[in-house]
Amino acid sequence: MTRQTVTDPAKKNTNRVVAGVCIAFFAGMISMAYAAVPLYAMFCQATGYGGTTKRATQQYANRVLDRDVAIRFDANTAGVPWQFQPVTRSITIKIGETVQAHYTATNKFDRPVTGRATFNVQPELAGPYFNKVECxxxxxxxxxxxxxxxxxxxFYVDPDIVNVPELKDLKTITLSYTMFPVEKNKPVASSAPAASSNKVSDTEANLGG
Known part of the structure; x- marks a missing residue:
């Protein structure tokens, strides 16, 4: 005798409901993630969390220490047809000293392109002490x-960094920027190469107080 499988219509409806709930939940989570991006960026800038540099509330530190730290500059592109790079690859500054460094960007595409940069520092523990005055x-x-x-x-490096046990022997901090296309230039991003890092030779820094 051949057994026939009987499909319960109620069970089918239940499966559809469960699938619909899962899809709605997934879509909701994606929407929440997009909404959280600007809030997360604001949180990182205020606290230095995750290696994000802090937004300085004052232009100068309260003191300058007789201790040097090397600042390395890194530049990357992620879907922007630009040549994006630091003018100087690294400089040595005093902890607490306010300095100015420069990046340059050149549009290599045949029409206008809009980009936006994100940034962080390494090591991550140095993030709360790396204060950017202008960026x-x-x-x-x-x-x-x-x-x-x-x-x-x-920017300047907060002198309080010397009080952090894990950073007592810190010699180098890397400031890294990645340039992304804004949403309206999404077609440009899809036709551009994947993320790349631009390397430049050392040149004399053009620093300001």
């Missing part, structure tokens, strides 16, 4: 075809 990060920048833009960053 081009999280700002939409539009470049015409072939246009080059100077992008300064002004």
């Amino acid at each position: 081009f990060c999280f700002t939409d920048t539009t470049l015409k075809p072939g246009e080059t833009l100077d992008m300064p960053v002004v």
